[in-house]
């Protein structure tokens with residue numbers, strides 16, 4: 218985490234959402250950057266299970282990075298807290314074009330059990346154009362993988378419910 | 380040193396010096412309330428109570444505020460062993476935004492005092508730690524739960540960190556990590572001062588994951604509150620839902636069938652294994668033991684798959700609810716009790732297979748991997764004195780020689796032998812070893828529970844779920860459960876058919892502070908592994 222992100226955190230709070238996203242083109246491998254923006258960590262745990270388990274992620278051409286500037290896709294879990302909003306924004310801005318946004322779990326989509334309040338902004342749905350939303354509280358790693366695969370395939374099949 | 384009080388039978392308390400008051404007598408001398416275990420204290424009595432804590436073995440389980448009063452929840456001695464929970468609550472009606480705090484005498488109170496200050500704007504006098512815990516100025520208001528929250532601009536300056544350590548300033552560097560590290564842990568920011576190849580200072584900036592649990596769990600229906608309690612943090616969602624449900628049941632005077640208790644305990648043990656595997660896998664990963672980490676992650680995934688096959692959920696959220704358990708063996712509708720028991724028995728058997736095969740292999744591999752065994756010896760040491768002062772439990776307390784375990788006295792574990800593993804080194808290596816031993820114990824208990832889930836026992840079988848309806852009149856209840864990281868405690872206040880308020884005591888808040896104290900001194904390359912050995916969830920710290 219660079220100091221740039223931290224500074225962004227304390228200066229650009231509550232900045233408006235970015236412009237509509239250009240479509241993500243299929244590339245290989247597709248690089249993901251994961252941010253937990255504040256939930257119960259169950260969705261993060263399932264993303265971790267997907268990354269570290271036998272789900273054939275590498276075969277599907279999906280890798281994860283810990284540097285947003287190398288990422289094609291931003292994968293968000295958890296509701297967006299007011300403290301994390303600028304961090305998510307800074308990560309998004311650090312990513313090169315074209316890029317895509319993935320919301321995993323009820324929290325990341327619409328806040329789920331953690332809707333807007335004094336400390337929380339809520340889900341991404343209303344604030345940004347989400348390329349792929351995977352419902353569930355939490356979704357299973359299979360459902361997350363299915364969502365990603367659907368996003369990459371030319372004719373998306375319906376997303377599996379968790 | 381004072382002589383500990385001697386307890387006789389029904390709880391009468393006789394001390395060596397009858398003239399000196401104890402915490403118990405001081406609280407009981409307060410004004411009675413409609414709740415048998417809660418007493419209102421005057422400001423003077425509250426002062427006496429704080430002073431009395433200097434040499435009284437009473438343990439402060441939690442400290443909360445509701446805007447009108449602060450409530451301190453005590454137990455006679457360390458919960459665990461034969462006696463179990465013997466709590467008392469002292470309430471002080473606030474006269475202004477201040478009260479005499481406990482943290483100077485009981486450092487355990489620090490995270491509670493900081494939370495109360497951030498949420499209610501009520502300050503603890505004499506506080507040992509005056510830093511904010513979750514309010515970093517990014518909220519829409521300050522003191523959001525108080526009667527008159529003050530709107531903020533939503534903008535703040537840079538966070539305040541302590542002045543750098545002189546050695547770090549002269550010849551070292553300051554590193555930052557988080558809140559978005561690309562990993563799967565919750566958002567938290569660390570600032571490390573490194574000099575001469577050692578981490579000299581560690582400061583954690585928390586609050587990124589604060590969702591306002593306390594506010595969300597006030598004035599809601601039983602179902603909503605129960606669901607929220609499972610989302611405090613995933614590492615202890617069964618434990619929290621159990622503590623919440625048991626607190627509601629206690630408040631309403633509902634007794635739960637012993638079998639339901641056993642099922643809850645069994646689920647809690649599965650969760651303990653899952654949480655320990657997570658922290659072991661992350662530790663191995665951070666230490667660079669890739670193969671070991673992969674084995675641990677896979678083992679965790681298999682555990683989740685087995686749960687999914689048996690009870691339709693990979694993670695055990697929403698299995699425990701007030702009034703019983705909701706288990707839907709491969710599906711989402713409540714099934715007949717016999718089918719559920721059958722499914723649970725199969726689940727226990729499958730987990731036992733893991734215990735006799737894969738688990739032993741992984742444990743042997745761990746013991747043969749230098750970076751996580753000898754590499755972590757002497758790193759991140761928690762001194763016994765600190766562990767005692769903070770009454771630490773869970774893997775961290777146990778690795779410092781503290782063996783208190785609430786399961787010993789919990790009804791739900793009756794019929795199962797409990798052996799709590801203990802080590803004395805207090806370092807990262809010992810913590811990991813204790814986690815392995817804890818898993819082995821949980822596996823043994825799960826096998827024992829499996830034997831109890833026998834459908835051929837034709838005795839009257841009560842329903843696994845008795846729907847509860849909150850009465851109109853006010854009632855209060857408490858419960859505590861031994862979670863994966865230590866004691867989890869809930870106090871609920873029910874009124875007018877709703878959950879008026881829920882007070883949550885989570886060990887993570889205290890452990891976060893322990894982590895900050897124990898991490899300096901470790902080598903920068905091992906920092907992450909040592910940190911992961913604590914397994915502190917920020918979702919649980921921030922609430």
Ligand code: SF4
Pocket residue numbers: 255256257258259260261294295296321322323324325329330353354355356610
């Ligand atoms: S969507 Fe549900 S499971 Fe996922 S982080 Fe939010 S509360 Fe937790």
